[in-house]
Amino acid sequence: MEFADLEEIIHKYREDMISALKKLVSYESVEGESQPGSPFGEEVAACLEEALNISEDLGLETKNYEGYAGAVEIGEGEDLLGILCHLDVVPAGSDWSYPPFEAIEADDRIYGRGTLDNKGPAVGAIFALKALKELDIELDKRVRVILGTNEESGFAGIKYYRENAEIPELAFSPDAVFPAIHAEKGILIFDLVSEYDNRGNNSSKAADLSGEVKLVDIEGGEAPNMVPDRCRARLKGDFDYLLQEVESANECRPEDIRLELNRGDEYFHLIQYGVAAHGSKPQDGKNAVSYLMAFLDALNLVNDNLSRFCSSYNELIGLDYLGKNIGCALKDDVSGNLVFNVGKIKADDNRSSLTVNIRYPVKETAEKVYEGIENKIADHGLKLVKKEHKEPLFVDKDDPLVETLMRVYNNITGEEAEPIAIGGGTYARSMPKAVAFGPLFPGESELAHQKDEFIKIESLLKNAAIYACAIAELASDTKLG
Structure with missing residues (x-):
């Protein structure tokens, strides 16, 4: 199976991915007042439920951890590979060109709070699982997209997940930039x-x-x-x-x-x-x-x-x-x-x-x-x-997790990039062995937490294909890059 074949399957779901992202962006999932079943407010809980419903409609297994986190899973096996995303966002701020929670599509982009940080990558990860399932690739590990709900305001959701659910042996978080990030301040x-x-x-x-x-x-x-x-x-x-x-x-x-x-x-x-x-x-x-x-x-x-x-x-x-x-x-x-x-x-x-x-x-x-x-x-x-x-994260550049992600990225893009360090903090630091990986490509505008946040539609699709390729390599012997 070639990477081009995987991209073709992802592109088949282009409109479904756009629709899914628009639905998620429509929720103003800024942390709110805690209520039973909605520990970080009703909008955050509703956004999580929407993401799980989208995943179920794609034929994927899901679970809601009392509103603190969600899981979307495929595969079999004892070991677990995690993809760490979050659905909560920071406040919109002011002076947007488009309404921040209406997910406006313009100029081959989707504008809205969370399109880049981190609802867009979450959609990409979910559809990566769908593509792998459709390809019927035999995975040696179970693969779980973990959807957090208060990454922006304290990590309490992912802490609850760690205390009440299975912790992945390996994981990556599509919540920063490409290529692989081996250190976070x-x-x-x-x-x-x-x-x-x-x-x-x-x-x-x-x-x-x-x-x-x-x-x-x-x-x-x-x-x-x-x-x-x-x-x-x-x-x-x-x-x-x-x-x-x-x-x-x-x-x-x-x-x-x-x-x-x-x-x-x-x-x-x-x-x-x-x-x-x-x-x-x-x-x-x-x-x-x-x-x-x-x-x-x-x-x-x-x-x-x-x-x-x-x-x-x-x-x-x-x-x-x-x-x-x-x-x-x-x-x-x-x-x-x-x-x-x-x-x-x-x-x-x-x-x-x-x-x-x-x-x-x-x-x-x-x-x-x-x-x-x-x-x-x-x-x-x-x-x-x-x-x-939050303590710093550091994974050696020669670690197999980092090497695999770098090989996938460089094979697909034709670059000869090296792992990097960032100041941002991702869910990667909440797991025993994890690093951040994407979604922003070199040269793209970094608009997380800024007005007019957007994700390019083609980047959304390419993200999903790269994530699928990385999952295949980390969870099986398949080489798609």
Whole structure:
């Protein structure tokens, strides 16, 4: 059986795959309120059930693990090969060209939140199983597509799966880029918090009320692992002064980081726009929180706790995303630089808090990151509150799993690629032996967690064919590449 024959079968299901993806994208499967049978909200549970129904209609075996995860399976044998996907998504953000949950088909692409991360690859994996079953390839292992439900917000779903279901001996996760990814940086999520006493002070420095405007509060960002594309502040004082400063700033700024000022009944509303990106690649976005804090710090503000918080932010973080001034600029020869993303901010007269998402090099430790930060923030009245930690993933380039995936990829594409390391975190790190593999091809736009996320239809089909080929090689003696 040649790879071209496999591609032909996948292409036969082109319209079915498009239809399946559109159905899944229509669910706004952002984590919501937990309910019986819907641990991460009704939309997430409904999306999982839809995926299982699609799979059953294709003649595949399915199972729902109490709404925490799902499974789609083919094959026989004692050993289990896993394909690790997820159906939950991050919030849509703003300024989409198409409605983010309507799965609009345009220009040979499907637009919508989750098309790339990770509903499209999940559809590709399911139809890869269908193609292999139709080819009647004899597999030595059972093959299971595992559908997680809160990858974006904590891994609780896959943890439940691990505690209540069979763990695959080998697995790959189509939730990043091609080729095979043998290393993923460690992930930290934590808050930097400043709490004030009843007088609104966390220092002995008295407020200087001579400023032109007073900062009332700040709020922005939707998730730790997103670069915020919007942040707002409320102020009061001299409107004309503030308007002049905003207009002056906008003259020097590109449109995508513009400021907008509106006069309200009691406060002035200042909105900072930015460019969303995945939290593992802050260099691809423009952090609205950081740009707003830089603007605020340059104003003639009433000198109080909030204004000093702004100054601390710009001294410790600013527009930098490598952790240089906050004491955690680490680097190694496998995975490169640490990256630092402020995903959320909430600050007022009583309390200021930043939610930070760090991706640290695989040869470093969380303890070293925390130690460097805590040494720097001590003099700024800030406290570090730890929230989540995912250890780095590292699989040797010579491991048979990596070698097989690389051989399949290079044979199909004609490339001579080598395994790579990334800052993103996938379900691969939740299993004993797993790596990420696809779906994004070199040169394609990385729009996960950004507006106008899309997947090319031809890429969706090619993904499915590559996954099928990889499954055949990992679960049998068949060589399709």
